[in-house]
Structure formats: structure tokens, C-alpha cells
Amino acid sequence: ERLKTTFEARAEKSSNAMSAKILRLIASKQTTLCVAADVSNADKVLELANAVGPYICIFKTHVDALSDFSKKFAQELQQLAKVHNFLIMEDRKFGDIGHTASLQYGAGCFQIADWADLVTVHAIPGPGIIDGLINCLENSKSQLKDRACFIVAEMSSKDTLATGSYQSAAIKLAESREDFVAGIVSQSASGISLPGLVQLTPGVRTSSSQNGKDKNGTSGSGGDGLGQQYNSPDHVVLERGADVAVVGRGITEADNPSDAAKLYRDLLWKAYEQRVAV
Numbered sequence: 244e245r246l247k248t249t250f251e252a253r254a255e256k257s258s259n260a261m262s263a264k265i266l267r268l269i270a271s272k273q274t275t276l277c278v279a280a281d282v283s284n285a286d287k288v289l290e291l292a293n294a295v296g297p298y299i300c301i302f303k304t305h306v307d308a309l310s311d312f313s314k315k316f317a318q319e320l321q322q323l324a325k326v327h328n329f330l331i332m333e334d335r336k337f338g339d340i341g342h343t344a345s346l347q348y349g350a351g352c353f354q355i356a357d358w359a360d361l362v363t364v365h366a367i368p369g370p371g372i373i374d375g376l377i378n379c380l381e382n383s384k385s386q387l388k389d390r391a392c393f394i395v396a397e398m399s400s401k402d403t404l405a406t407g408s409y410q411s412a413a414i415k416l417a418e419s420r421e422d423f424v425a426g427i428v429s430q431s432a433s434g435i436s437l438p439g440l441v442q443l444t445p446g447v448r449t450s451s452s453q454n455g456k457d458k459n460g461t462s463g464s465g466g467d468g469l470g471q472q473y474n475s476p477d478h479v480v481l482e483r484g485a486d487v488a489v490v491g492r493g494i495t496e497a498d499n500p501s502d503a504a505k506l507y508r509d510l511l512w513k514a515y516e517q518r519v520a521v
């Protein structure tokens with residue numbers, strides 16, 4: 244079944260060019276780590292990307308949290324992505340009607356469609372939001388085959404409202420739109436059947452990297468006091484079906500982010516090998 248299949252074999256079965264690209268990149272670079280660059284200025288993001296670049300498949304940004312976003316920053320990040328061979332995901336979590344999302348994707352001060360390989364999208368508006376993003380690309384210099392989205396089906400935060408029928412409808416939406424959907428942001432694999440869809444799972448941190456921070460309230464390895472809930476690398480890969488695991492503060496707050504990224508990469512890859520072993 245899907246989770247027992249290797250990334251190489253799943254890439255062959257994918258009907259979305261970007262999901263096939265992600266799966267092949269993961270297999271060749273042997274890393275399922277995505278680093279969340281939640282830092283507040285452009286130089287820090289670039290420094291982080293350079294430090295963790297060798298160990299990641301996806302570098303995830305929130306550019307609306309930067310105090311000094313610029314076109315030059317986006318170009319420099321793209322350059323680092325080429326050098327280290329990773330993809331850029333802007334975690335914009337679009338959530339509006341197609342027309343508005345189309346403007347937010349292509350225009351405004353960020354012009355996300357120009358530089359982000361991947362973006363995240365909430366399922367709440369329904370399929371129109373996907374049509375909106377595709378429509379934006381049809382009028383932009385970026386090509387549809389080089390872009391894709393991930394649909395947020397389930398969140399890592401405590402008492403999330405994205406559960407039950409919402410979650411299964413979001414997965415159904417993703418599975419019906421492989422023309423632009425490369426994956427799903429989720430805490431579990433239940434309901435996901437297409438081999439090509441990539442499951443991205445945030446809320447990952449080893450308990451040893453939390454040194455003294457709030458470890459209350461959840462299974463796995465604690466939380467952050469603002470609703471985030473963490474699970475260990477092993478747990479998300481073996482019990483929750485994560486293909487790509489998102490690690491933010493577990494790496495950005497480490498004394499040496501590069502060493503921390505390597506450590507997470509190794510833990511995650513070992514768990515993946517265990518998952519697909521017969």
C-alpha cells in the first residue's frame with residue numbers, strides 16, 4: 244500500500260509533475276526534512292537556507308512575517324535553492340475565493356507565483372481556490388508544470404476545527420485535483436489513497452531539543468504554550484504517515500541549525516527506511 248511503497252515507485256505513479264519532482268528529489272537526496280524558516284528578517288532566512296540547504300528537500304517560508312521582504316531576497320533564495328537542490332514552499336495558506344487568491348498569489352508586494360515552487364491552500368473555499376491559482380499562472384511568466392499547491396486538511400494545533408468530515412472532504416478535494424495539487428498538509432495518512440500525493444506533517448520536534456520550554460499537554464514531545472503540538476520524527480513517519488516532516492524551532496533555535504538539520508534528516512530517513520522495509 245501507499246505508505247509501504249518507496250518514494251521512487253510513488254514518483255512513477257504520480258500524475259502531478261511537481262509531486263513527482265518532490266518524490267524524486269527526496270529519493271536522490273535521501274531527505275524528507277522540510278525546514279520552516281520562521282525568522283523575521285531576510286538575511287536570517289538566507290543564512291538559515293544556506294546552513295540547512297544540504298539536508299532538506301523543501302524550505303518553507305512565511306514571507307509576510309519578514310520585516311524586509313524584497314524581490315532581491317526572493318531571487319537570492321531561489322539561487323540557494325538551485326545550489327543546494329531544494330524546493331521553496333511559501334506557506335501562505337490561501338483561504339479566499341478564487342479571484343482574490345489569484346491576486347494574492349500573483350500580485351501584491353510578494354508576487355509569490357514568481358518565486359515559490361509550492362504554496363499551501365486551505366480547503367475551506369472549495370475547488371474555486373485551485374482554479375483561481377491556476378488562472379493566475381495562465382497570466383504569469385511561471386508555468387503551471389513548475390508550480391503546485393498543498394492542501395491543508397488537518398492542523399497540528401490543539402483543538403483544531405479541521406477534523407472529521409472537513410478533513411475527509413479536504414483530502415477528496417486534493418485527490419480530485421492532481422492537476423495542481425501535489426500534496427496534503429496533515430497529521431495522519433487516513434483517507435489518503437493516491438500514491439503520488441505527498442503528506443507534509445508539521446509539529447515535529449525531538450523532546451531533547453525543547454530544553455526547558457513548555458512540554459505540556461500532548462502526546463509525543465510537547466507543545467509551545469500557544470497551541471502547537473509536537474510529535475517525534477519517528478512517530479510522525481511510522482505512526483502518522485508523514486512523507487515530509489516540517490521542523491521549525493527544533494532547528495532554528497538550536498545552537499547549530501546545520502547540525503540540527505542533519506540530525507533530523509538522519510532520524511527521519513531511518514524511520515522512512517523502517518517504514519518501507521518488508
Ligand code: BMP
Pocket residue numbers: 279280281305334397398399400428445446447448471489490491492493
Ligand atoms: P515549529 O516547528 O517551530 O512549531 O513550526 C511549525 C511550522 O509549521 C510553522 O511554520 C507553521 O506555520 C507550520 N504549520 C504548523 O505548525 N501546523 C500546521 O498544521 C500547519 C502548518 O503549516
